[in-house]
Amino acid sequence: MAPNDSAHIAEEDDLGTGRRRAARYAVPVAVIGVAAATIGLVPALAAAGDPSLPKISAQELIEKIAASDTERLSGSVKISTDLGLPSLAGLGDLAGGALAPKDGAGGGGSASTADPSTKLMELGSGTHTLRVAADGPDKQRVSILEDAAEYSLIHNGDDVWAYDSASNEAFHATSPEGTEKGRSGNKAEGLSGKDVPATPREFAEQALAAAGDTTSVTVDGTARVAGREAYRLVLKPKQSGSTVESVKIAVDAETGTPLKFTLAPSSGGKAVVDVGFTKVDFGKPAASTFDFTPPKGTKVTQGDEARQADPVEPKLPKGGEGAGKTAPPTVIGKGWSAVYAFTSPDGAPTAKDTAGLPKEAQGFLDALGDKVTGKFGSGTVYKTRLVNALMTDDGKIYVGAVTPDTLVRAADGAK
Structure with a gap:
């Protein structure tokens, strides 16, 4: 046609x-x-x-x-993305050490491997196979199929279950009565399947x-x-x-x-x-598709426990009164060429400060970034194939699904 x-x-x-x-x-x-x-x-x-x-x-x-x-369906999808990012090898241990909860937090000394807030981020790279099913707004299931394991996220009414067969761990969260589903503050938010494409x-x-x-x-x-x-x-x-x-x-x-x-x-x-x-x-998928009972011996983490086990947010270096605060971003341009501009929080690291980062993180940023100059001064453009970001040496940040040249022009025009 x-x-x-x-x-x-x-x-x-x-x-x-x-x-x-x-x-x-x-x-x-x-x-x-x-x-x-x-x-x-x-x-x-x-x-x-x-x-x-x-x-x-x-x-x-x-x-x-x-x-x-269409509210009812079931099927299979394959998952892949190519953002042009360098390898994350070497950053895993760094992130794990920085973000792991303190011993004894949440009763187990570590966050659940079944927690969707971290597990679903794996879909941001590589190739994956999914099975999906939905029966109206209150029943969805997404399963990530791996070589010898499966990770499933099941939303059924007020209950959200996630299960990682590789570690035999499960995560459970609920939405209390009288609270809008997915906004309970106990990590059920965003786990219904509607907030994860x-x-x-x-x-x-x-x-x-x-x-x-x-x-x-x-x-x-x-x-x-x-x-x-x-x-x-x-x-x-x-x-x-x-x-x-x-x-x-x-x-x-x-x-x-x-x-x-x-x-x-x-x-x-x-x-x-x-x-x-x-x-x-x-x-209509079978009703049993959305049922879940943890297998015998499964370690189950409740949403409230996981929240208590969350690491304490790292404190930014002191930068005087108002440190850590930032204004909402301004938009330069519109549509597909829009650039979002904002200032780093007071005391937050700028492009000049990356030299103090651990070697693994510094190498990753160097692989992503190109040094640039313009009327705005100097800075570094961090690149992917879709979204790019310019961090200037004086703490300004420009982000958009635009080319590096467009970011530089936006920074020049903002001066």
Whole structure:
């Protein structure tokens, strides 16, 4: 099927309503590392040959996504991401030593290996296989399959269970009555599965929520994903300076559910994020899918215990009155080329202070960073294939999904 010409720029001014409706479902993307890291998924296996489907406009396809009422599904996805980060080897022991709780904290002397707040960060790099299932807003399950083990996160009503078969440890948290689910303050927050992107739909809704008048939105033919017929929706920045070349979303022709999400970088090469089902079933999962009882001998950590075992936040060097405080970031530019600028908290390390870091951390930062100069002075740009950050020697920070040159121009213009 050829690209739909009716979905080009002349139509884009009418897309606001659809985007606002799609924005209701937006799910934040996890951010890790010096600049940022993003959970990604490798492509779904697609059958040969693109299906022949009725023509549809970009506006109609966005509306179809927003109107989709898919709440029940099960299937498999593969996970991979390529941010272009250097190896983290050598940093694990450093981080472990700095962040490990004190002996006796939480009764066990260490945090649970099943705690989702740390375990799910592993999805920020490498390749993983997931099994996912959902039955409405109160029942979700995500399982990470490993060579000889499995990690599962199960949300069933007010209960959230996580289980790591490799260590035979489990984590349990609940939402008290009268408290909005996921905001109990006992580490149940963010563990329902809704706050951790694990399907193409969640990535797609994030992208659509961010789309505005700086985005070209078109329909570019059809695809077959996990045995399903789908339309291809393409989002591209109209502006220069972004690290994003395009976002492509394969939308199920029958249900409006995104089946595949691909974020291609402007620098070329393989996708930074590529999300797709390998298998999907829109039937009701078995009720037992969301049941969990810890196996005999499992070490169970309760959410309140884990909170008590959390390490004490490291104190920043004294920097006089107001040390440690920082103002909200300001936004320079808009859309895909937006840069977020803020000042390091008083007393916090600046680019000049990194020489005092441990050797492993210094080597990692050196691999990420390039020294730059401009009207703003001098500093270091820390790079990934998606998000870049400029830290100036005088404590200013500029971050965005933009090129290093765009960061430098933003810093120069802010002076």
